[in-house]
Amino acid sequence: MTQIIASHASVWTIMLPFLSGVLCFMAGRRIGTLIGVVTAFILTILTLNLGVSVFQSGPSRYAIGGWSSPLGIDIHLDGLSVLMLGFTAIVGTCISMYAFGYFKDRKGLKKEKNKHYAKMGTYFWPLWFFAWGGLNVLFLSSDIFNIYVALEIVSFSAIALVALKGSVDALLSATRYFFLTLLGSLVYLFGVGFLYSAYGVLDLGLLETVIRPGMISTVAITLMTLGLIIKTALFPIHFWLPPAHANAPAPVSAILSGLVVMGSFYLLVRLWFETFTGVIMPVAGQLLGVLGAIAILGGALQALRQSRLKMMLAYSTVAQIGYMFLLFPLLAGNSIGQGFAWGGGIYFSISHACAKAAAFMVAGSIMYALGHDRIKDFRGLAQRFPIGVFAFALAGMSLMGLPPSGGFIGKWMLLKAAMLTGQWWYALLIVAGSILAACYIFRVLEITLKAANPGEKALHIPLRMQLSSLAMSFFAILLGLAATIPLEILKIDSPVFFQSMEGFIK
Amino acid sequence: MSTAILYSITGIIIFTVGLRGLVIYTHFLRKVLAINVMGTGIFMFLIALANRNSNGMPDPIPHAMVLTGIVVAVSATAFILALVVRLHAATGHTSFEAIHNDDRGAKL
Numbered sequence: 097m098t099q100i101i102a103s104h105a106s107v108w109t110i111m112l113p114f115l116s117g118v119l120c121f122m123a124g125r126r127i128g129t130l131i132g133v134v135t136a137f138i139l140t141i142l143t144l145n146l147g148v149s150v151f152q153s154g155p156s157r158y159a160i161g162g163w164s165s166p167l168g169i170d171i172h173l174d175g176l177s178v179l180m181l182g183f184t185a186i187v188g189t190c191i192s193m194y195a196f197g198y199f200k201d202r203k204g205l206k207k208e209k210n211k212h213y214a215k216m217g218t219y220f221w222p223l224w225f226f227a228w229g230g231l232n233v234l235f236l237s238s239d240i241f242n243i244y245v246a247l248e249i250v251s252f253s254a255i256a257l258v259a260l261k262g263s264v265d266a267l268l269s270a271t272r273y274f275f276l277t278l279l280g281s282l283v284y285l286f287g288v289g290f291l292y293s294a295y296g297v298l299d300l301g302l303l304e305t306v307i308r309p310g311m312i313s314t315v316a317i318t319l320m321t322l323g324l325i326i327k328t329a330l331f332p333i334h335f336w337l338p339p340a341h342a343n344a345p346a347p348v349s350a351i352l353s354g355l356v357v358m359g360s361f362y363l364l365v366r367l368w369f370e371t372f373t374g375v376i377m378p379v380a381g382q383l384l385g386v387l388g389a390i391a392i393l394g395g396a397l398q399a400l401r402q403s404r405l406k407m408m409l410a411y412s413t414v415a416q417i418g419y420m421f422l423l424f425p426l427l428a429g430n431s432i433g434q435g436f437a438w439g440g441g442i443y444f445s446i447s448h449a450c451a452k453a454a455a456f457m458v459a460g461s462i463m464y465a466l467g468h469d470r471i472k473d474f475r476g477l478a479q480r481f482p483i484g485v486f487a488f489a490l491a492g493m494s495l496m497g498l499p500p501s502g503g504f505i506g507k508w509m510l511l512k513a514a515m516l517t518g519q520w521w522y523a524l525l526i527v528a529g530s531i532l533a534a535c536y537i538f539r540v541l542e543i544t545l546k547a548a549n550p551g552e553k554a555l556h557i558p559l560r561m562q563l564s565s566l567a568m569s570f571f572a573i574l575l576g577l578a579a580t581i582p583l584e585i586l587k588i589d590s591p592v593f594f595q596s597m598e599g600f601i602k
Numbered sequence: 603m604s605t606a607i608l609y610s611i612t613g614i615i616i617f618t619v620g621l622r623g624l625v626i627y628t629h630f631l632r633k634v635l636a637i638n639v640m641g642t643g644i645f646m647f648l649i650a651l652a653n654r655n656s657n658g659m660p661d662p663i664p665h666a667m668v669l670t671g672i673v674v675a676v677s678a679t680a681f682i683l684a685l686v687v688r689l690h691a692a693t694g695h696t697s698f699e700a701i702h703n704d705d706r707g708a709k710l
Contacts, residue, residue, distance in 0.1 A: 241667050241670070245670060245674065248674050248678070252677070252678070252681060255681070255685075256681070259685060259688075262688075264689070264692050264693055264701075267685060267688055267689045267692065268689065268698070268701060270685055271630070271682070271685050271686065271689060271698075272698065274678075274681075274682050274685065275624065275633055275637070275682075278637055278678060278682075279621075279624060279637070279640075282617075282637070282640050282641060282644060285644055285671065286617065286644050286647070288667075289644060289647050289648050289651065289664075289667075292648075292651060292663070292664065292667075293610070293647075293651050293654070296654065296661075298663070
């Protein structure tokens, strides 16, 4: 079924971002920005191309340098990895366009402040492309140790991006983020060591064939899962996420909440349902489900209490991560429910990436214009920045799960899975979480619609920033209107029984 | 007990000692050291693994993993030290608690 492909396109999706990152670093801000934007577009074309080839000719493997596993490292292309790669490219391109405007000199701002933004812009591009390259390695690599290195590359660039602002709160968040995320990677690495000690292979596909239930497997899986949970910021280890995501510059918040979270979640799904199937005990899935449930309710309640928009969105991320983890208990059920749980969980993570990136971009635009993000002072924003507020409303629809949006499809499929597997309490939870999400989104929208306070000064938001956030939120809605395409891609070489969904996909 | 198992168990113990340090110590530098101790524990565990072949030939893959791991650990340490130095320069403190208890920290 899997064939060796001759095309090097998959290698270039990894090489290109790293190469551009180095070039951006050497070229400085002006040329670096240009290189960055051009690279983003090339990467999108490249990944769409890969997607089409996987769609037409099925999954494939590529042995880097001609050394195939177990000695070398394989790149594997299947529905899931191509989908992740593609959405990272789409979200990444919108973020790049946004950052293009964000770090430019701002009219009406003091020279000193503009210098600060210029400096951030210089370092943003290399770090962003290292993170992007790391994510692509994560999605494509089929070697668990190579994936560890990818996780570290993503974390280090993400931490540096958090610290980009250089203020005390940014440095503090970055330091806290560092200790937690490094703890996560070390625990994951220990798990890798245990697996290697028992089976002597590192390739995901080979591991799948040799792994057996037993003490060492259980210890290894527990360690790897624990490490990835810390990195994904599932309750109760979520506390580092809100300050890190909220204190970063807006394009960085979008990268972290949209893409970095999706990366470690993807890996957990890949490990659990491809490599470790048959070794995982259902009770472990239930445990993750309970943690997810607490995250949904706790995160949403915290989001409601925030007075700053970016902090609210960061807590919303905590809640939405909870939704993603509902995939784990729901997949334990019967085969009819499994297709929905699998599709729903992954669909939800993709739509969240689009919607949350869009929401953070709008939050950044508002901060750009007003110089703050206090929700109670948002009066009149809908009149002054109609495009931004419209984009926020569209992204909010997806976060709440209103039809027709990507978030709706994801939640609907999870609901269906909950009903089909007879775990109705999760269905109740999904609905309750959506209502809470509606409360915090409408709270913001309501204030923006009120009449403006007279005499408030605001900077003009560059059109580039407004349009890229709008495009991003359109994608979040488009995911609801054209759900067939991503779901069809996800079906390719899917480890989970998908037949049951034929009627739904059509 | 074979030497490999002895080394593996020692590696696990070193990892746990490091983990304890990361949790209980508040000073940034101690936390950085604790992370490095944890890493050393894992490296020791991996090196012990290289002894898994019955013919006495060491397995090169764990060695490669440790080498890569050391590179990652060195860059991580350099990076966090730079962050901590910046934090110290900005606040004069060396732990999360001290920064939060500071009245400047209260605003954060």
